[in-house]
Amino acid sequence: MHSNSFDIRQLEAFAAVMSTGSVTGAARLLGRSQPAVTRLIQDLEADIGYALLHRSGPRISPTARGLLFHAEVERHLASLAHIRERANAIGLDEPPSLTIAATPSLAAGVLPQAIAAVAPDLIPRHLHVQALAAENVVQAVLARSADFGISSLPLEHPGLEVHWIAEAPCxxxxxxxxxxxxxxxxxxxxxxxxxxxxxxxxxxxxxxxxxxxxxxxxxxxxxxxxxxxxxxxxxxxxxxxxxxxxxxxxxxxxxxxxxxxxxxxxIPFLFGAISPAAMPLTPTVAAVIDAARAVALAMPGCRLHDAGGVEALADTVYGGSPMTEDVPS
Missing domain, CATH: 3.40.190.10 (Periplasmic binding protein-like II)
Structure with a gap:
């Protein structure tokens, strides 16, 4: 790599091209001229030392390295946007923006009711909900790109704090x-x-x-x-x-x-709320985690497990012991 830093405009231009599929579309999206967008991407490629796009006349497509780099650029731009939001919230003495990662079923089936149950003055101006695979929920929380997560089990990592574990029958x-x-x-x-x-x-x-x-x-x-x-x-x-x-x-x-x-x-479905270990919870995060637990408990047959006993659930989750039982008729 030929440069230790990037011009944010270069990253935005590349992300816009990847989003729209063309330099023309990216220029329109960014309010810049087409030659300006082309130049920004060429400068970015020169800085990092490899091609990001295949060019064939007016058609462009990402290179294999371009696809990998795009994932990093998206994360970086999202982090910058969150920093701006949080800076504005601090200046206005408002609750900071909040990012929640959850598996799709829990993002749709638990979070809306949980967020609606939280006091309005605790809900930030900007709220981000990411529906991700369980493994990606864990990674988002560990990377601090999400403030907390609600995920299906199993999940075990020393960098996580598990606030509650619920079990509901399928x-x-x-x-x-x-x-x-x-x-x-x-x-x-x-x-x-x-x-x-x-x-x-x-x-x-x-x-x-x-x-x-x-x-x-x-x-x-x-x-x-x-x-x-x-x-x-x-x-x-x-x-x-x-x-x-x-x-x-x-x-x-x-x-x-x-x-x-x-x-x-x-057939037990196990899920829980997680946050980065040793990270104090903001009042908003604590309130949403508590509200999500109440929503979970309203499901038919749902019960809570000891959140400190993650290892004790290993047999149930991983299959070390019988995982189903007959329901008495």
Whole structure:
């Protein structure tokens, strides 16, 4: 690398080109001339010592290094924006801007109600919510690019403080017209001939769902894997099958034409609130974490675990002991 520092205008020009897909679009977005944007990117490439874009006439595309560099630029620009927001909040004696990272189901199914329950004077002018994979929630909190996170388990790291851990049983989502919707409880064996829609990540909740199906003697012949519970629910509404999902999305984002029923096997969905270890909580962060816990406890069958006993949950989370149990009829 030929320079130890970057001109912020160069980074903004590169980010704009990546966002719009063209120098012309970037120039329009930034209110600059096309030659000025081209020159900024050329200077940036000269500074870092490698090409960021492939050029073929009017068409451009990122190089492999350009893609990697863009991820860093996005993080840097977001951090600068947050610094500006926080500086303004300090000057106005207002609560600082807040960034929350959460898995998609919890961002949709828990956070809106939690934030709405917090006193208005604690809510900052700028609030950022990032829906990320659980592993990325952990990294965002560790990197301090998020003030705190709400994530599914497992998550273990000495740099994290776990404020609460909740466990709620998975549910089955059915079309309201489904014959099984007439039952208060649905047996996994009733789903043997159905197309089952469920989550894809084999190292998290999917592992527990697969184990429960095996224990019930159900070997689905037709399945749809998704990476977000809300997607599974829209698939159910379209008549594509039944969904076994965590309850947060079903409770927090109810969809017309979809009903939720308990299962005859308990499939635990575990999740919790995390923040950087040894980092004092602002009043806003503390209030949202407490409100999120209250929202979680309102889910059917939800209960809290000792937040200090993360290791004690390892068997439940990782599969060291039976992960399902029959629900008494």
């Amino acid at each position: 549910v089955v989502a059915l079309a309201a017209s489904d014959p099984l919707a007439n039952d208060d409880m649905v047996r996994l064996s009733d789903l043997a001939e159905r197309r089952i829609i469920t989550l894809a990540n084999p190292y998290r909740l999917r592992h527990r769902i697969d184990e429960a199906l095996e224990r019930a003697g159900v070997a689905p012949q037709r399945m749809i894997d998704v990476n977000a519970s809300l997607t599974a629910l829209t698939m159910v509404r379209a008549g594509l099958g039944v969904a076994i999902v965590e309850p947060a999305t079903v409770c927090g984002v109810p969809l017309e034409g979809i009903v939720m029923r308990v299962l005859d096997h308990t």
